[in-house]
Amino acid sequence: LLAALLGGRALADRAxxxxxxxxxxxxxxxxxxxxxxxxxxxxxxxRRWRQVIGAVALCFACFGIVALLAPGATLDYWxxxxxxxxxxxxxxxSIDDQSxxxxxxxxxxxxxxxxxxxxxxxxxxxxWELPWELPAELVGWVTAVIVGALLAWLWRCxxxxxxxxxxxxxxxxxxxxxxxxxxxxYNHVLALPAMAWLWSxxxxxxxVAIAAYALLALSRLNxxxxxxxxxxxxPVATGLGLFGVLVLLVAVGHAMSGRAQPGMS
Numbered sequence: 001l002l003a004a005l006l007g008g009r010a011l012a013d014r015a016x017x018x019x020x021x022x023x024x025x026x027x028x029x030x031x032x033x034x035x036x037x038x039x040x041x042x043x044x045x046x047r048r049w050r051q052v053i054g055a056v057a058l059c060f061a062c063f064g065i066v067a068l069l070a071p072g073a074t075l076d077y078w079x080x081x082x083x084x085x086x087x088x089x090x091x092x093x094s095i096d097d098q099s100x101x102x103x104x105x106x107x108x109x110x111x112x113x114x115x116x117x118x119x120x121x122x123x124x125x126x127x128w129e130l131p132w133e134l135p136a137e138l139v140g141w142v143t144a145v146i147v148g149a150l151l152a153w154l155w156r157c158x159x160x161x162x163x164x165x166x167x168x169x170x171x172x173x174x175x176x177x178x179x180x181x182x183x184x185x186y187n188h189v190l191a192l193p194a195m196a197w198l199w200s201x202x203x204x205x206x207x208v209a210i211a212a213y214a215l216l217a218l219s220r221l222n223x224x225x226x227x228x229x230x231x232x233x234x235p236v237a238t239g240l241g242l243f244g245v246l247v248l249l250v251a252v253g254h255a256m257s258g259r260a261q262p263g264m265s
Contacts, residue, residue: 001189003029003036004173008193011046011165019051027059033187038176042169045155089181090136095126095226095238098219099183101143103239107232108134115223128231147179150249157257164256170194171252177245185241188216194248201255208251215244 003025010022029036043052067074089097093105095113105111110133113126154175158168173190177183195213198205219241229237 001192004039004170004190004193007039007042007173008166008169008197010051011042011048011169022051023055023058026055027062030059031062035176035180035183036173039169039172041151042165042172045158046163046165046168048165086181090140094182096184096222097182098177098185098188098239098241098245099143099181100146100178100242101139101181102183103235103242104134104139104142105136106235106238108132108139111235113226115226117223117227124227126226126234128235130231130235143179147175150175150178154249154253154256157253160257161255162258167197167252167256170197171249171256174245174249174252178242185216185219185222188219188241188245191216191245191248194252198248198251198255205251205255208247212244212247212251215240215247219244 003022006019006022006025010019026036026039040052040055043049043055090101090105093102093111095106095115097103097105106128107130110129111127113128114123115126116122117124154168154171158164158171170193174194177187177190191212195209198209219238222238222240225237225240226234
């Protein structure tokens with residue numbers, strides 16, 4: 001969240017300059033989660049080349065130092081641990097996975113899920129039987145096509161409007177929540193900057209921000225929906241957090257394609 005906020009603040013400054021605090025926070029975010037690497041996509045159309053070079057150089061320098069200090073562990077992580085975790089998350093989708101790939105995996109094929117109820121020590125088994133079975137490879141391709149289409153649409157919206165660089169940065173933070181498996185609900189904290197940015201764009205966008213916040217709040221009841229709703233409504237309801245992110249993405253894209261109202265920042 002700190003890296004997303006500092007990045008938006010750095011881009012809101014029209015004068016392209018170095019920002020060590022932004023570089024450092026983004027590097028820590030990448031080291032923690034990796035997917036913030038995608039946020040750099042907002043710097044390319046805005047031509048913030050100095051910030052791109054500075055952020056990427058610091059990131060690679062930190063990873064390089066770690067590799068020098070622990071070469072064996074680094075090699076094992078990149079060649080075995082990380083690919084193994086990604087493959088495992090993609091093959092066995094969690095009921096709390098709010099990524100687009102995870103949602104399509106739940107609504108695309110029959111699955112059995114074990115989750116706690118009101119008693120956190122007790123476990124309940126939920127079986128959702130669906131009349132169709134989508135191969136994992138197809139889910140991956142559909143996810144890639146949708147994310148790619150959203151990215152192209154966001155860039156087009158940005159070019160059509162007053163080109164707010166911070167809006168594009170917050171949109172990329174939202175977009176990064178979609179493609180990778182094991183995107184848990186706590187990562188929805190990255191939706192807050194986009195909500196605040198929309199709030200500054202006028203009353204209609206504020207209503208959308210409130211609606212998206214409600215969807216994200218309802219996703220906290222994921223286990224309740226799984227226990228009380230049958231298939232296919234149960235699998236659909238587990239994507240409420242994803243729907244909130246998509247609503248915000250569309251709203252940010254629409255806001256970027258227009259002109260900022262006087263007096264708003």
